[in-house]
Amino acid sequence: GDSVTQTEGLVTVTEGLPVMLNCTYQTAYSDVAFFWYVQYLNEAPKLLLRSSTDNKRTEHQGFHATLHKSSSSFHLQKSSVQLSDSALYYCALRVNSGGSNAKLTFGKGTKLSVKS
Amino acid sequence: EAAVTQSPRNKVAVTGGKVTLSCNQTNNHNNMYWYRQDTGHGLRLIHYSYGAGSTEKGDIPDGYKASRPSQENFSLILELATPSQTSVYFCASGAPLRGYAEQFFGPGTRLTVL
Structure with missing residues (x-):
């Protein structure tokens, strides 16, 4: 079946530094x-x-991610994290296999903790 | 703005008792979903529905039933609650579109089974 892997359960970063959450x-x-x-x-x-477009960067609220089908990845990145970015982040996959099925398969989540 | 509400927000139940969690959406979305969230497991799909009268099993349906009596309402039923069902439950709605259709989540119900 389909699966999504988020390798880090917890990521701790100092404010102002970059971060990448793996998916x-x-x-x-x-x-x-x-x-x-x-x-x-x-x-x-x-x-x-x-995103659903291979090799196209998608951005929102200072975060960005690029789908790379060649490496089966959709990592989330931010160049300079803020204290307010502390949260739980989930990566999710949707397969368009026809019909009205719109199931999402979620990873286990990565908790981002930003410290001052 | 999409609107999904859940009731109750908190529930304490006894082992072996029946629990019903309710969800209402005003988005006019065909699809609705029930998830549970547990540390280390993330969000796991219990049941979902394509529309009124339909229910489908998700990835972890054992011990749960679902009911979709109308477009707006979707219930999750625990006939015989067990302590292992202590969790936070989220309802979500979504349109049956391909590609970019997102799911909108309710605020969650914290269920404790003693």
Whole structure:
């Protein structure tokens, strides 16, 4: 089946420094879309950014990610983190396999902790 | 702005008891979902629905039932609650579009089974 792997459970970064959260995936399908969701403490997950185009950079709220089908990756990056970026980040895969199925497969999440 | 609400927000239940978690959405989305969130496991799909009257098993359906009586409402039912079902449950809605369609999440229900 489809799977998403986020290797880091916790990433701690000093404010102002760059960060990369890893996301790799496995799927037999080629028609796919990827999402990063962010969940702040005691809130619901919400969409941060999304992409379905190979090798195209997607940006939102200072974060960016590029889908690389050749390496099965969709890493999330930011050049200068802020204290307010501290949250739980989920990578998710959607396979467009026809019909009205719109299931997302989530990774286990990476907690980003930004320290001053 | 998409709107998904859940009730109750917090629930304490006894082992063996019946628990019903409710979800309402005003987005007019066809698809609705129930997830549970546990540290170390992330978000895992329990049941989902394509529209009123339909329910489908997700990745971890054992011990749970779902009901979709209308476009707006989607319930998760624990007939015989167990302590292993202590978790935070999220409902979400989404449009059945290809590609970029996102899911909108409710605020979550914290369930404790004693």
